[in-house]
Amino acid sequence: MRARKLVWPLALVTSLALPASLAAPAAAQSPAAPPASCDPTRTEPVYRGKVPSPEQVLGFELGERPVSAAESDRYLETVAAKSERVVSGTLATSAQGRPLRYAIAGRPGLVTKAGLAKVRTEAGLLREPRTPDALAERITRHGVPILWVSGNVHGNEPSGTDAALRVLRGLGDRTDCAAKAILDNALVVILPTQNPDGREAGTRQNAYGFDMNRDWFARTQPETDGKLAMLTRFPPALYIDAHEMGGTSYFFPPNADPIYHETPEQAIGWINDLYGASMAAEFTRRGIDFFNRDVYDLFYQGYGDSVPTSGFHAAGMTFEKGNSSPYPEKVEEQYLTQWVTLSAAAANRRRVLTEWRQMTVDAHRQGVAGKLEPNQIYNPPNQIDRQVPDRKVRHYFLQEGDPAKRDEVRTVVRRLQRMGVRVERLVRPLTVPDFRPYGEAEGKETLPAGTYWISMAQGQKHWIQAMLNEDSYTPFPYFYDVTAWSLPLLANVRGGSSGAVLRPRAVPVGTVPAPRPGHEGKAPRLGVLQLSATSSAARESAGWLRHRLDRDWKLPYTMLTPADVAAGGLAGIEVLVTPDGPASSAYDALGDAGRAALQEWTRGGGRYIGWQGGTQLAARLGLTTATLSEPTSDIPGTLFRVKVDEDGPLAEDVGGTVWNFTAYDLVMRASSGVAAAYPEADSPEWFVSGFERGAAELGGTAAVVDQPAGEGRSVLFAAEPNFRAFTDGTAKLLYNAILGPAPERAAAPRAAAAAEAARRAAALPSHESPIRVSVRASDAAAAASVLRSVGATWDEGRDGGVVHYVVDNPRGLPTDHHPFAGRLPSLIAEAGIDPVAVTLP
Template sequence: MLKRFCWSLLLLFSQFAVAQNKTPDEFLGFPLGSKFAFHHQIVDYIKLLQSQNTDRVKLVQYGSSNEGRPLMVAFISSAENIANLEKIRTNHLKSIKLLDGKPDAATPPIVWMSYNVHGNESVSANTSMKVIYELLNKQNALTQDFLKNMVVMIDPCINPDGYDRYSQWYNRVQNATPDVTPFGLEHDEPWPGGRFNHYLFDLNRDWAWQTQKETKERIVLYNQWMPHFHADFHEMGHTRSYYFPPAARPFHKDVTAWQRQFNDLIGEYCRKYFDKNNWAYFTRYNYDLFYPSYGDTWPTVNGAIGVTYEQGGGGRAGLGIERKDEHDTLTLASRISHHYATSLATLEAVLSQKERIVSEMIKFHEDAVNAPAGSFKTYIVKAKGNEERIRSFGEWMTRQGFVYGIAGKTASTKGTELTTLNEQSFKIENNDLLISAYQPKSNLLRILFEPKPVLEDSVTYDVTSWGLAYLYGLKAYGLKEKLVPATYQAEKIENPIPATSPYAYLAQWSEVEHAAFLADLLKNGILVKSSNVPFDINKATYEAGTLIIPKKGNENLAFDKLVTSIATKHFVKLTPVQTGYVSNGADFGSDYIVSLKAPKVVAVTGDGISPTAIGAIWHYFEQQIGYPVTLVNGSRLSTLPWNEIDVLILPDGKYSDIINDKHLEALQNWIRNGGKLIAMERATDAFVGKQGFNLTKKFTDKKKDSDTFKKYGDQEREDAGDTSPGSMFQVTMDTTHPLSFGCGKEYFTLVRDAYEMDYLKDGWNVGYLTETGYKAGFVGNKMTGKLKNTLVMGVQDMGRGHVVYLLDDPVFRSMLYNGKILFSNAVFR
């Protein structure tokens, strides 16, 4: 009897032990909020909770960061829901027409909460542990009600590389007792900071464009679940309080009435927590719902309720920072409390509308399939001559979840050309891409194709123009009638070795893969040439910039096998020719045919340099064309072995402490001896008016006296009048200059600032803005004049070398397809 009693007691204690999850404090060995947990500790804690709650938690690794850290989502719900998780998912996708068939049961709301998309906004990842713990706390009736009625998805850290960059730095420099002095070392985060991912991209601007590894892998899972609600947790400057919805204007015009209504509802639930605790907050200011590539807007245009939460703090706040104006010290613990409160408020709001949030999303997608909004019911993208670009565009559309195909036949029709907005007659050809608006993601499709978004307010947070025809440099049309696509299959590129070894292979130059192909050839020691003029051969016309890979000079290689295999790898179609004679243009032995060498490329990084600018360059070389780039700290510029460098890239940044007069003299000597300097955006300021450099500012009229009288209350709008937060312009190009080769007849760019540079008096004005360049997006009234008749891209010859001035960043966020080709020209030509 005693033995049986002991076993019962042991069983009772073991059940109690399993039922009691470890708190974050117990697991970490320190109170949550007293120190930053490392990413692996957060992951290990969630793994522990899963092992103790296998019936209520399913942890999924959906990818890994560039530095190899796991990207995880924890599914948390009732035991019944977790057991039926796949059925819930498929029923949901069927209900919104993203899977064939009809659902056989109602679907609970699916709520995805994303923490720490910006690495140094580190309260978020730490908060996620507390949220998950409380969701699994069986003593909490409210959270158990959440699990019974919804599926909660928690991504504890979207950007683990940035998060650990910040937390490792902070944990190294923090005092034993946190120093709350604002100018202390632990509030002075070193360059580049933890905000960005490994390649220094802002992942919160990448939802639509999906250029980064982390984003691509996350969106795969997102599209497999299509949550009803997505919450994105952030931090802002430490002097501010807390932001939660309602969002600020402008709203994109296609944000639905229901989404706007729920935006207000979220605010009501958040206010209950904040008012009860006397916490400061603000709404309807600064954070809008316009640009469709954020963690709130991209889910919104996919039919979800998307919201942003912003806690005052950020990288400067550390574990605690004094705020004299507020008479308080902002601590990590208090920041965690605030994000924890809005996490619960989110789930409470969803619970209060659990049936409607599901039914509204079903309606959103049913309307998209049956009666899509907007005047265009079909989009046609011209394919001829852009086959590789179409391949890239198709891959991007697949990642978005769009359904598309080809026309499958020829026809004459009318449509609106999406860069000019002119209705015109044109011919649909068999292989043109055809995208019907009658599909579940029709709203996202329409918004991303949008050539001229309607802006209801001039004060905006980010880019105000993004039309796909502009970004991809493709000729596209919107049609008012419904057309049904035929099946699309990307052309399989093969380059068989010719029976007779050719005189040379020819390859077009108009795609990013062509640049990757060139990079691969050069890395393999293959001699590559290029024509600086168009030419005709064998009754075919080739544009200037065409690559010529001659047999002569490559005899010591397995020439045919190597060239054809590299071309096939990069989807490049080769044309073998048996002669160097052309019927029109320049023969292959003429001075117009130039050799392209494998340059040693160096790019400047470090203090003063824009992290995102150097990050875009770094990513372009390593991940897009696969060519080596050496990054050097700007402080070492004077000690570089100039004779070993062919190309020096100066990204956007402040160079006043990096380049002095002695540096300018050394740079000029290097350039005259054959070096190439590429100066981008604000880096060009270092050369304005300097002897030997031909860059000058435009003449600007002085302000009129009346301009000095303005109202204090109008300050924000007055400031907006002197901005261009990413507006679309068409650049007038000198298409005969090698810098423009392969960019087509129309080149568009996202203008984000006015550098007011005059045309080069002694140099090549390759790209410039005229009075008719504006296409779409917000441009302030004071900015308009600055963006007329101004240089955008120029080249100055200097001895045997060149200076390339790029006043607009062609690889900005990796968004502009033609920009990457232009940048390739700057580097290799």
């Protein structure tokens, strides 16, 4: 502790000495408040003509049609070249080699090297809780907030890009009071296209099949990683993430419940009362249709709104324009929300900076007190489903005791550090009276020297809790996305928390390097069977695997389709990996020849590895005795501790347990070859992080089976072992399945048992990204009526007092593009139903 007390004041003195301009009031450059008469959107734009129009550069006006990624870059470059208010750069390169170009716009004095350095230094001082109040006060008086405008993270939602370019042109060239108000009071970072590969391909995902609006905390994709690195350099007080959805309406916040409990209140205040209210007033005045407080929540910590909010204390906002409107209208409305929001931030420059500073101070204070923020409901009459436990958390610890887990621990530490979290290491053992290991009861424990220590007494307290939590404490049973993401659990590393007042002897840790990619041993001749070219589940799961094989493990492979398999594509393949996808359509697509080829290849000595749909296909082909059944529980993306057979080859470097990411997966039962299993639900090993209802049905079932099949072997996972390529713990099981030895020779399975498993697998219904609604039996008639009213078709199951509706989604559309999925939560509420769970695709 002593060391830190010395270091911090020194750091402050140094940073105080650096920006000389801070000491003296910058009278000449002091930003002026816009005149009250200047209306942000009714003011006629006045262009000075220094910047060529889009027509002059591209041959058409923005909004006539979507610009291509290259056209976007060309116009952005032109503005930066011609305007002294704009500079540009590249923050990342996509998988297919396209640059992610950004522009920074502000007063000419601010966008010089020295000007940008000053803005960054001031932002850094405001984000440091130990900065003296007087200095912080001076910065809020004269400084400017950093505001981000970004679009097109979903490649098939183009209009945010064109609107952002229109904003850029205005900031680069306009001389009227509305543009001047923004330029005088903010530094604006514009990232028109977050997903250039997706934009060119017309796909939601990037070239590796990732939905990058789920990748923000893990930053597995270079596009996300480069963006976060830039955000850390230019930390936002506002982050606009422009999307498109189905229909013709427009969504902007306030958000729907649930909202993550560590979301800072002042940021929600900005989102709802400053920006949300400004946009609502503008749209109302113009008679433009919009909605809010519905569909789009602020819970999962991997979005372009939630991460800027809890990780940077920005007003992170998702905007959604209906994609059925004509393109000019889409661009116009996107432009309006961007311009109105920037104008509102600029008009409230000092309030924004003061509250931005205050959020850091408050977060630090909460961390000192070990206080977690409670769950709240933001949209009555919703009711809190579950409260945050009343337990203090002042410290997190990560243990590197197992050398086999070194890379995983370091990946967690690195992710924290790169979001501005201070990580230290104990220099001598520390006795913690109330140490609570993840998923275990608390008790006295002495942690060895070398243990990583993360104090909650930091400005990044909200983010630390968001990343190191034992549970997300889902406040409300409505699921736009998954409910568990704790980094130590995903990585399957040891650690825990304490609420005690401790004085550890520790030293700060410099940013640890990324683990070196690669694999050990000889790579097998590897094939990847993608079950469908069109199913989004198949494309994503195969994409996550391709990322893992190409970039993390450096394992070459051959991509195969069912038709390839039927045409002899398995020749020479030693290990075949079959990720998720529609098993029944793939079964049909294989045909007699493909099915026989897969069976003969496996029984002839091949190693078949599958999960979800890939597991179901193996069962249908008689390659396992494990039986599969539909779940009757609600598990919308949740981590379960499962026990690993430590004698089997899959356990190498994993240990006795691993956290299994489960999301409405098929329930797998096996009497032999169980490599990983859920503990009994009433045993002390049972632990769940995230939402579940009825998950006890998983108790004692198999998570992974590893069985002989003739001379070959099938390794089958019930759930996705490589979810979004961030479940590093279970990915190690997959790594061992591909590269490890076969188990000791086990007894050959009985043919009758395999036939029975095949019969059951064939009887399973086929659902592509379904909508799931679960209600109490007393609400069943009302729920069915709601589903009928939107034209849904569904399968219905009853378990205990709960009725489960699995609603077909034949095209596998995500909620934002689905014709009725987004409307279901409010229709269910209007029908007076208090649902058990609503899970959107």
